[in-house]
Amino acid sequence: MSGIITDARTGAPLPGATVLLDGTPSGATDVAGAFTLPAVPAGLHELRVTFLGYEPLVQRLQGQPTEQRLSARLQAGGVLTAEALVTASRANNRTATAYTNLSREDLAKRNFGQDLPYLLDQTPSVVVTSDAGAGVGYTDIRIRGTSNTGINMTINGVPLNDAESHGSFLVNLPDLASSISSLQVQRGVGTSQNGGAAFGASLNISTLEARPEAYAETQNTFGSFNTWRNNVQFGTGLLGGRFTVDGRLSRISSDGYVKRGASDLKSYYLAAGYQGKNTLLKFITFSGREKTYQSWNGVPEPALTGDRALLQQYIDNGELSPADAERALREGRRYSYYTYDNQTDNYQQNHYQLHLSQGLGEGWNLGAALHLTRGFGYYESYRTGRKLVEYGLPNLVLGDTTIKRSNLVDRKWLDNYFYGGTFALNYQPREGKLQATLGGAWNQFRNDHYGEVIWAQYASSGNTRQRYYFNDARKTDYNAYARATWQVLPRLGVYADMQVRHITYRIDGVEDDQNDVTTRARYTFFNPKAGATLALGEGQQLYASYAVGQREPVRSDFTDRPAGDQSARAEHLQDFEGGYRLTLPTTSALGPVTALRFEANYFYMKYRNQLVATGQLNDVGTALRTNAPRSYRTGLELTAAASASDKLSLSSTLTLSRNRILDFREVTYDADYNPVTAAEGRTTTISYSPSVVSGHTLEGQPLRGLRLALLYKTVSRQYLDNSASEDRRLKPYQVLDFRVRYSIRPEFVKEIELGLLVSNVLNRRYEANGYTYGYPGADGRQQTFNWYFPQATRNFLASVGVKF
Known part of the structure; x- marks a missing residue:
């Protein structure tokens, strides 16, 4: 069965339309609006074709031994869809930027319950890591060497990044991927977004799609390290042609690869919507609650190498007690620094969104949203030998003691x-x-930071929950932007985007070290962007763009400095992007058989005052940073994919980059632990920035319903700080994963799917993240202390999914 899908009014092809056979996604139309179903079993079937903004096409067909050809025209939709709310912040082939789109189906085949970054591992320039080692709990993602503090993340256009730290803590939203209808990764500055500026990429998440038919399904996963994922999802479909309700409940738990690296995660998602001819109104609430054992200290280097002489340095310098050192040797790469049974992080985040999409006439629509996020929680720690005065407690006098x-x-x-x-x-x-x-936003963030003593061996005059520090922060952020694309000539289009963003930030109070962190900061940024596209022929395009991004420092850039030191400066980025795209279907008498896709993207990101990681962490695992006056990232991103019908596909991404700080002056410490800055500057590599990253996926369907995939990831050497020292680095690694999914459609349910993911098939021992610091030893020579985050050796996740 094959066919062509076009617009009923214009006759233009509709690429990207979803094709469903008996309710099961069976492919999508290509750039020519064509699709192919390689094998339609004998008997009566229902073919459904859907496309945003159009009425669905439903047609009954009979499986036959002969070829069938369909030519269908879709009518413009009778009700307004969520398209306006999605496209306002999305890039497309007219905006001259580098981006990757992932559909619900793309995410579903990768989703075994691991955190969202692990589902994006095969997208260009991406590196992921997990504190507990297996992708459940605290995870992180870097794109083009930039951590998630430089990646703008939004859910339905609402900022997800924490306003103070700029981080996006996806551990607070476990199993979010199960509720995502589409996702776009923009690399570089990209288009104007709400929230913090994109300094490496943007991650635009949409959960707005309403499924037209009622459904119920459940996904259940069990695997290594006692990992469990259970969820149930449901939807009413369109009730009375206007109303929808969708929901999900999820639970994920894991002991973690690292000892005492357990996670207990729960979440829900609920959406209720009304769709009229010109109006869409949707209320969405979702929440996550996490309890994770603290794994952010990592594993000391001698636990990985077994080097007892090096381990003695850790003991002599007070980094490890003798008992901890022996335990590190015994537990090796699975060592956990903490042993207190409630050394846990506990946090809950509740999100509420109200979305309106209103048609205003031919070609015009308005999208608007109100939002509230409520977050609260604590992490609990056992401390040994702490000074009572540091906790606001007087010394305890017992007789003469x-x-x-x-x-x-x-x-x-x-x-x-x-x-x-x-x-x-x-x-x-x-x-x-x-x-x-024309768009914009106004957002305010209020946050109280405080600490309590809940138990002390010698409590002095303190009370239970003795508060020993408090500071409150308020940050207001508003922006406005205007963006337009204009097709100047049939083959030439131009793009312009201008954004003004204003931020005020204030902190009042003291931090846990009794340091006064009072801060007053104000910023106004103007971020212009421009680009052009040139069509060379069928499926071929050249593009180029220039964009400016500016971003304020994060909270720790102020609070982890001496009192009154507000010298952290805002970052400035000029991003040059240019590339070539090729999308070429190869057809036969039966329709498209082979599709070819290729993209080459060059980027040059020139920074002024880039805040780069020093390699050190503060006491909650946040990277300490410093301004680098001049630095840059430049490289080439290559993406290629080929598919033969639905039987075999191969996709590859390769990023070759150069990431440098100019005139870098290394900081060391003298015998009195005073910082000493090198007199002469030099060019050096930016920390956590590999020069080569690649991802490759080979997927085949030898039998109908059976899909096999091999996934291969490579990451080159990374440095833990900006010294480019071979003593402070992450070794290159290569990881091979294997995935199989098999679906059957018995009479009593729509579908049963069995899945298996074997990660790190070759059982490699590697570390994907780490940190470093150093002090002078007794002989005056600098001593380095490296801590790493080992990733799991060979492990598996097995799943059973049922759709009703």
Whole structure:
């Protein structure tokens, strides 16, 4: 069965339309609007074709031994869809930027319950890591060497990044991927977004799609390290042609690869919507609650190497006690620094969003949203030999004895609200040379930081939950942007985007070390962007763009400095992108058989005052950073894919890059632990920035319903700080994964799917993240202390999914 899908009014092909056979996604139309179903079993079937903004096509067909050909025209939709809310912040082939789109189906075949970064591992320039080693719990993602503090993340256009740290803590939203309808990764500055500026990439998540038919399904996973994932999902479909309700409940737990690296994660998602001819109104609430054992200290280097002489340095310098050192040798790469049974991080985040999409006439629509995020939680720690005065407690006098130190347990709390509104006015006619968007947002973040002592061996005059520090922060962020694409000539299009963003930030109070962290900061940024596209022929395009991004420092850039030191400066980035795209279907008498896709993207990202990781962490695992006056990232991203019908496909990505700091002056310490800055500057490699990253996926379907895939990932050497020292680095690694999914469609349910993911098939021992610091030894020579985050050796996840 094959066919061509076109617009009923214009006759233009509709690429990307979803083709479903008996309710099961069976492919999508290509750039020519064509699709192929290689084998339709005998009997009566239902063929459904859906496309945003159009009425679905439903047609009954009979499986026959002869070829069948369909030519269908879709009518413009009778109700407004969520398309306006999605496209306001998405890049497309007219915006001259580098991006990757992933559909619900793309994510579903990768989803075994691991955190979202692991589902993006095969996209260009991506490196992922897990504190507990197996992708459950705290994970991180870097794109082009930039950590998630430089990656703008939004859910339905609402900022997800924490306003103070700029980080996106996806551990707070476990199993979010099961509710995502589409996702776009933009690399570089990209288009104007709400929230923090993109300094490496943007991750635009949409959960807005309404499924037209009622459904119920469950996914259940079990695997290594006692990992469990259970969820149930349901949807009413369109009720009365207007109303929808969708929901999900999820639970994920794991002991972790690292000892005492356990996670207990729970979440829900609920959406209720109304769709009229010109109006879409949707209320969405989702929440996550996490309890994770603290694994952010990592594993000391001698635990990996077994080097007892090096281990003695850790003991002599007080990095490890003799008992901890022996345990490190015994537990090796699975060692955990902590042993207190409630050394846990506990946090809950509740999200509420109200979305409106309103049609305003031919080609015009308005998207707007109100949002509130409520976050609260603490992490609990056992401390040994702490000075009572540091916790606001007087020394304890017992007869002739004065006790100045005590073992104790403290909790550090966050209690915050993030709220605001966004809007986007879109002009997007079905035909026309001009498309434009006027948008913006106003958001405010309020956060209380405080600590409590909940137990002390010597409590002095303190009370239970003795508060020993408190500071509150308020950050207000508003922006406005205008974006337009204009098709100047049939083959030439131009793009322009201008954004103004204003931030005020204030902190009042003291931090846990009793350091006064009072801060007053104000920024106004103007971020212009421009680009052009040139069509060379069928499926071929050249593009080029220039964009400016500016970003304020994060909280730790202020609080982890001496009192009154507000010298951290805002970052400035000029991003040059240019590339070539080729999308070429190869057809036969039966329709498209082989599809070829290739993209080459060159980038040059020139920074002023880039905040780069020093390699050190503060006491909650946040990377300490410093301004590098001049630095750059430049490289080439290659992406290629080929597929033969639905039987075999191969996709590859390769990033070759050069990441440098100019005039870098290394900081060391003298015998009195005072910092000493090198007098002469030199060019050096930016920390955590591999020069080569690649991902390759080979997938085949030898039998209908059976899909096999091999996934191969390579990451070259990375340095833990900016010294480019071979003593402070992450070794290159290569990882091979194997995935199999087999689906059957018995009469009593729509589908049963069995899945298996074997990660690190070759059983490699590797580390994907780490940190470093150093001090002078007794002989005056610098001593280096490296800590690493080992990733799991060979492990598996097996799943059973049922759709009703």
